[in-house]
Amino acid sequence: MAPALIELRDIVKSYPSGGTPVRVLHGITLAIREGEFVAIVGQSGSGKSTLMNILGCLDKPSSGEYLFAGRDVARLDADALAALRRGTFGFIFQRYNLIGNETAAENVEIPAVYAGMARRERSARARALLERLGLRDRVDYRPTQLSGGQQQRVSIARALMNGGRVILADEPTGALDTKSGREVMAQLHELHRAGHTIILITHDHTVASEAERVIQLRDGEVVDDRRTAPARAPAPAPQPAAPSATRTSLLPDVIEAVKMALRSLRTNLFRTVLTLLGIIIGVGAVIAMLALGDGSKAQVLSRIEAMGTDLLVVRPGARNVRTRDESAALVAEDAEAIGELPNVRESVGEHARGVTVRYGENDYVTLGTGATANYARARNWSTARGTFFSDADVRGVAPVAVLGKTVVDNLFRRGENPVGRYVLINNIPFQVIGVLAPKGANSSGTDMDDTILMPLSTARMRLFGRNYVRVITVQVADMEQVEETEAAIAALLTERHRKVDFQIRNNASLMETASETQNTMTMLLGSIAAISLLVGGIGVMNIMLVSVTERIREIGIRMATGARMLHILLQFMTEALVVCSVGGAIGVAGGLAAAWVAGRLGSPVVFSLPPVAMAFGSAFLIGLLFGFLPARRAARMDPVTALATE
Known part of the structure; x- marks a missing residue:
């Protein structure tokens, strides 16, 4: 025997x-x-x-x-x-x-x-x-x-x-x-x-x-x-x-699991599409919101850069203190004294006020700014036509003006060259010697091209009748020493005025603050969009739990034919990952398309790889996390009980 x-x-x-x-x-x-x-x-x-x-x-x-x-x-x-x-x-x-x-x-x-x-x-x-x-x-x-x-x-x-x-x-x-x-x-x-x-x-x-x-x-x-x-x-x-x-890796098992996952998902195509929608909407929303947020940030920062990031702006009046004569705290001599300090490249005294300008039968109200000849250098602002006024123009109180693009568009016919023409500013004739290159809006949304520039001496004597300046713009040579320069200006003005009747704003710090604010807004937008992605993940888990319940007999069959716990776990986890990956890929395309449409409609948009990678990676991670519980439940089933399930 x-x-x-x-x-x-x-x-x-x-x-x-x-x-x-x-x-x-x-x-x-x-x-x-x-x-x-x-x-x-x-x-x-x-x-x-x-x-x-x-x-x-x-x-x-x-x-x-x-x-x-x-x-x-x-x-x-x-x-x-x-x-x-x-x-x-x-x-x-x-x-x-x-x-x-x-x-x-x-x-x-x-x-x-x-x-x-x-x-x-x-x-x-x-x-x-x-x-x-x-x-x-x-x-x-x-x-x-x-x-x-x-x-x-x-x-x-x-x-x-x-x-x-x-x-x-x-x-x-x-x-x-x-x-x-x-x-x-x-x-x-x-x-x-x-x-x-x-x-x-x-x-x-x-x-x-x-x-x-x-x-x-x-x-x-x-x-x-x-x-x-x-x-x-x-x-x-x-x-x-x-x-x-001899098997040395899980790769063959993963490949087979992907094939079985695609076959299973194809069997319940309508339910699969509904599951995909949650992931698609979540990923697309994250990408579109971050693209819009980054675009808004880039727009704000570009406006600040247009103002100049190497500038210190001195204004009259102490912080949180209101006095009756605060507007007269700064004079042109203060700007000249600041110009003598170390690390100061340019120091420009400015006085601005609303003016009415006329050319022919056209009247236009704009901002008239009197400044010294180094204004254009300090602001990094070039002329598109003609020239900027010179130190000789300032000393000679010359009645000359440089127009912003918006003023030109409102006064002159399309294609007409303003250089050499005469305009009336508050009924006083000025010759146009130049047109400024366009800069657009600043950080507060104000149109920087809606202005007329003229010599400070001319503006004080012929238009404003005031000897003081409303702002001093200081261009710093080395930004690494900007804090020392700011302190030196404060000390100089305190000594000259015998009191602190001024305030200094650092455009670089303004840019940093604006950047931090925009980052916060972008994160807020991304977080709101991420909630929809999380909801989509919960939907994936629910559908996978339903799928496990419907396929208990299949699980028993696979176990009876030799599937290990790892095989069952891998199969259902792969199904969740395939759903989230496919949904993530479609969501990426949809989010980029939505952001592109928003950009075409005029919204500022910036496309970059990190948000796309983050959104798709989040979808993949959600598949991993929310697919684990259903897969674990399937892998721990008793084969006898599973085979007996109707």
Whole structure:
């Protein structure tokens, strides 16, 4: 006699039921040898299906010993049991247990996928098995396109995919007509002759009589164990189909998981699209909001830069102190004294007031600014036409003016050259000697081109009648010493005025403050958009939980055919990642398109790679985080419970 391949010693199986466990198997002891054809027969409730689950390592006994080839199965963890099922057992179920969204060939390949067999090798083997079982023309059919007998033959091919040393057939003819049932039994006999150990579970004594050994169960106990045919010398046991190469990474598993994920998502296309929408909207909103926020920031900073970032602006009046003569605190001599300080490149005294300018029949109200000749150098403001007034013009109180672009547009005809023309400023004639290059709006939104510049001496004597200046603009040579220069100006003016009746504003610090403010606004916009991305992630988790619930039987099938916990975890995590990645990619395109449209409509927009990478990375991370809980739930399922779920 050959040594026992399967040996059960006093196997007991109980299930919890309230406070008192229900015992299903009562001390089963038996041995099955290599190459036997054994039928386990009994009525419903006799415990035969529970015994089959224990024999196939789908379930564990409550007590007793189960030895397979001398190896104590009770000592194996979940992954080791999965490896044993994958490499040794082949299951043929009464209800076929085929995965509906996969073809016959793909169903047959499942055990080889988890065994790590190369794609071409397993595809060729699956097609060969189906051809051997008479399904050559049905390899690309889905289960719903096959008859019951054909589906059962696909199930047999799947059981043989990795070798199928032991074939466990649970009521393989129960759902078939008489002819198909005879064909299945003939195939089991052929497998037995080929060396497979066959364990047939049935309630039909006629079917059981075809085995060479019949074990009868009643109420969880063996009541009869007899031979119906003499034991024959078994053929050599089939060897498991080994992987084509040693696996050294998870990459093949990941690739297969992506394929299965895409297949599953395609099956529920409408639900997949609805799930994608949350991620698409979230990612698109993040990208569009950040693009608009960065554009607004760039616009504000460019306006400040147009004013000059190397400038210190001195104005009359102490901070938070109001005096009656504060407007007269600064004079032109103060600007000249500041110009003598170290690190000061230019010091410009300015006096501005609203004026009415007329040319021909056109009147226009604008800002008239009297300044010294170095105004243009301090402001980095060039002329588009003509020239700027000179020191000689200032000393000679020359009635000359330089116009901003907005003033030119409102006074002169399109294409007309203002240089050399005379305009009336508050009814006093001035000759136009130049037109300023356009600068646009400043940080407060004021149009910087809506101005007329003239010599400070001319403005004081002919227009304003005042000797003081309203502002002194100081251009700093070295910005690294700007704080020392600011302190030197404050000390100089305090000494000259005998009091602090002025205030100094640093344009560089203004730019820093504006930048920080805009960053805060951008982060606020991004955070609001990120909330929608988070909501989309919650939607992904809910859909994945629904998917796991709907596919419990599929999970059981995969576990029965050798899937480890890692395989199940990887499959469902990959589905979540695929959804979020596809949604993220579409969201990126949508967000960029929305920002582009906003830009075309006049909103300031700045496109950059970091927001795009951040939004897509966030979508990927959300898939990872929100897909983990459903995937973990699927991976921890009990295969027996999963297979029994309708």
